[in-house]
Amino acid sequence: MNTILTVYKKEIKDTLRDKRTLITSIVLPAVIIPLLLFGMTKLMNTLMKKESDKKLKIALIGNTEAFKKQLEDTTISLISSYALEDGKTAIAKDSLDAVIEFTPEFTANVNELKSGKINLYYKSTNLMLEKRVSEKIDGIKNGILNERLKKLNITPETLVPFDVTKVDIATAKEQIGKMAGGFLPYIFILFCFLGCMYPAIDLITGEKEKGTMETLLTSPASRFQILIGKILAIATIGLSAALMTIIGMVGGLKFMPNLPPDFLATVNDMVSIKFIIMLFAMLIPLSIFFAGIMSALVIKAKSFKEAQSILTPVNFMVIIPAIMATIPGIVLTWQTAFVPILNIALATREIIAGTINIGQYVVVVLSLIGFALGAAFLSYKQFSKEGMVLK
Amino acid sequence: MIEVQKISKQYSLTKKQQKELQTNASSINAVNNVSFTCTPGSVFSLLGANGAGKTTTLRMISTILKPTQGDIIVGGESVLNNPEKVRTKIGFLTGSTNLYDRLTPAETVQYFADLHGMDRTIFEQRKDKLFTQLGIHEFSKKKIAQMSTGMKQKVSIARSMIHDPSIVIFDEPTSGLDVITANSIIELIKQCKLEGKTIIFSSHIMSEVDLLCDELAIIHKGNLIYSDSMKNFRTQHVHQSLTEAFIDIVKNNGRKELLA
Numbered sequence: 048m049n050t051i052l053t054v055y056k057k058e059i060k061d062t063l064r065d066k067r068t069l070i071t072s073i074v075l076p077a078v079i080i081p082l083l084l085f086g087m088t089k090l091m092n093t094l095m096k097k098e099s100d101k102k103l104k105i106a107l108i109g110n111t112e113a114f115k116k117q118l119e120d121t122t123i124s125l126i127s128s129y130a131l132e133d134g135k136t137a138i139a140k141d142s143l144d145a146v147i148e149f150t151p152e153f154t155a156n157v158n159e160l161k162s163g164k165i166n167l168y169y170k171s172t173n174l175m176l177e178k179r180v181s182e183k184i185d186g187i188k189n190g191i192l193n194e195r196l197k198k199l200n201i202t203p204e205t206l207v208p209f210d211v212t213k214v215d216i217a218t219a220k221e222q223i224g225k226m227a228g229g230f231l232p233y234i235f236i237l238f239c240f241l242g243c244m245y246p247a248i249d250l251i252t253g254e255k256e257k258g259t260m261e262t263l264l265t266s267p268a269s270r271f272q273i274l275i276g277k278i279l280a281i282a283t284i285g286l287s288a289a290l291m292t293i294i295g296m297v298g299g300l301k302f303m304p305n306l307p308p309d310f311l312a313t314v315n316d317m318v319s320i321k322f323i324i325m326l327f328a329m330l331i332p333l334s335i336f337f338a339g340i341m342s343a344l345v346i347k348a349k350s351f352k353e354a355q356s357i358l359t360p361v362n363f364m365v366i367i368p369a370i371m372a373t374i375p376g377i378v379l380t381w382q383t384a385f386v387p388i389l390n391i392a393l394a395t396r397e398i399i400a401g402t403i404n405i406g407q408y409v410v411v412v413l414s415l416i417g418f419a420l421g422a423a424f425l426s427y428k429q430f431s432k433e434g435m436v437l438k
Numbered sequence: 439m440i441e442v443q444k445i446s447k448q449y450s451l452t453k454k455q456q457k458e459l460q461t462n463a464s465s466i467n468a469v470n471n472v473s474f475t476c477t478p479g480s481v482f483s484l485l486g487a488n489g490a491g492k493t494t495t496l497r498m499i500s501t502i503l504k505p506t507q508g509d510i511i512v513g514g515e516s517v518l519n520n521p522e523k524v525r526t527k528i529g530f531l532t533g534s535t536n537l538y539d540r541l542t543p544a545e546t547v548q549y550f551a552d553l554h555g556m557d558r559t560i561f562e563q564r565k566d567k568l569f570t571q572l573g574i575h576e577f578s579k580k581k582i583a584q585m586s587t588g589m590k591q592k593v594s595i596a597r598s599m600i601h602d603p604s605i606v607i608f609d610e611p612t613s614g615l616d617v618i619t620a621n622s623i624i625e626l627i628k629q630c631k632l633e634g635k636t637i638i639f640s641s642h643i644m645s646e647v648d649l650l651c652d653e654l655a656i657i658h659k660g661n662l663i664y665s666d667s668m669k670n671f672r673t674q675h676v677h678q679s680l681t682e683a684f685i686d687i688v689k690n691n692g693r694k695e696l697l698a
């Protein structure tokens with residue numbers, strides 16, 4: 048055990064001095080993710096506000112006098128001098144925001160209690176425009192409808208035979224967990240994998256490439272002790288990357304502006320002791336699983352470059368089950384609890400939603416431990432082969 | 439003491455390797471039925487051309503590779519039955535420094551001392567002695583990556599000798615080194631001999647072999663074709679330099695192979 052600890056401590060020290068590993072495992076998840084979350088939200092809010100406050104230039108075509116007042120306000124300026132084709136060209140050139148065309152028979156149709164027709168020309172890339180103009184047009188529509196009802200002596204209730212009140216029993220936490228809970232594991236699983244990747248290549252292939260493996264093998268440490276020390280060090284870095292991602296995301300979400308209170312409460316629940324323990328129990332075997340699989344694969348490589356090309360396709364094998372967990376309808380069952388990566392992603396979603404079945408959670412943890420041991424064993428089998436560890 | 443007892447090392451060939459070597463054989467013998475003995479307080483030189491089987495033999499002695507046949511007894515322990523015990527007795531030094539770039543010399547020797555389970559006080563004394571002898575103190579806190587090849591080789595020596603091994607294996611230890619650093623290694627080997635250590639020395643530099651060696655063995659295509667004391671070797675090849683005699687022995691063996 049002392050020898051494993053000696054190898055482990057040296058590998059951790061060595062790895063933490065590698066800038067590439069530090070950036071991938073610590074800086075990226077801990078700094079970039081919250082910055083992205085915070086920055087993107089801030090940017091979105093600013094853009095939306097800017098678009099909402101933007102003064103729109105809208106051309107009106109047709110018999111529009113009766114509706115001009117309803118359409119106009121301080122943020123919309125109306126122009127009546129455009130022909131339709133000129134208006135479309137102006138929209139394409141961004142010198143006009145929209146054209147509202149009341150067809151020639153509009154007034155007659157409306158007066159005869161028929162349907163009039165309005166055409167709205169705009170660019171969908173002009174954010175918020177459709178919403179803002181539609182609100183105005185809906186106002187006109189509702190005004191005409193109310194007048195017609197009055198004329199026909201019909202109350203608005205006549206048109207609504209009954210009301211349906213939908214009561215969602217799911218708590219806000221449950222709704223948020225089910226909807227957005229799949230996103231968190233996707234990110235931390237990915238970073239856990241990336242966090243393991245560079246140390247695995249460096250500590251296994253790198254050591255083989257530099258020739259230090261040969262020297263290490265002449266020490267009294269057995270191959271088993273060397274490998275376990277290395278796997279544990281790789282797993283620790285992967286685990287740190289996953290934790291940094293979670294801390295980064297939770298921290299970023301907590302300080303995000305204008306977050307709905309229900310969402311904030313769910314985020315706060317994620318920093319509870321129970322959540323952390325439950326997550327750790329899954330993350331530890333997951334990181335060992337990644338470390339074991341990667342060690343078994345990169346040991347064949349003769350160079351850093353070759354090891355990278357071996358591990359790149361494995362990325363997809365991790366991303367696919369992690370993405371699957373974000374698809375609605377794929378849930379944690381007794382069967383999916385045995386599928387590595389997918390099981391931790393689904394279980395995390397259920398934990399966030401507060402709907403985890405403890406029995407299934409235990410199966411997830413046990414199966415992850417099984418996969419971790421299997422990966423470590425596979426790696427040991429490879430490491431024991433003489434030709435594998437020498438240049 | 440090292441007793442190499444009829445060791446062989448066979449590698450099975452993949453189809454790709456068979457194609458590269460243009461052979462149908464399913465395996466290849468890197469070392470074939472090799473035996474020799476190295477005694478304490480003497481330098482045993484293992485000579486041979488590139489690919490002759492020297493490094494494979496040294497790797498088997500240091501337990502990195504397992505003999506397919508035969509056994510090696512290192513300091514009374516079998517490499518087959520007790521490889522971990524064997525490794526506590528040996529120090530292994532090659533020409534390529536094989537060090538961890540991001541560690542300092544102090545951290546490097548500490549790591550290997552810990553792997554050898556050395557007592558802290560003994561380690562500190564031994565480290566201080568080696569660092570003084572090799573002049574490492576002045577750069578002991580510098581990262582290996584920032585060092586010159588000479589400095590690295592000194593650290594490599596300290597790492598191999600930190601646990602005071604009774605058996606030291608030098609596999610082309612001076613290759614690619616400048617004269618001063620190479621000389622410090624020659625001095626180290628002499629020192630080890632004086633201390634009564636068992637030394638195996640493999641090199642292509644015949645002047646070093648001539649200077650250091652007490653026993654000599656020549657390995658060619660995996661077979662031991664010559665083994666005797668340096669004294670006898672010199673008597674047998676009075677009018678030849680070591681290089682000329684070595685080439686003769688290897689060539690004669692080639693002729694014998696052809697005739698056979």
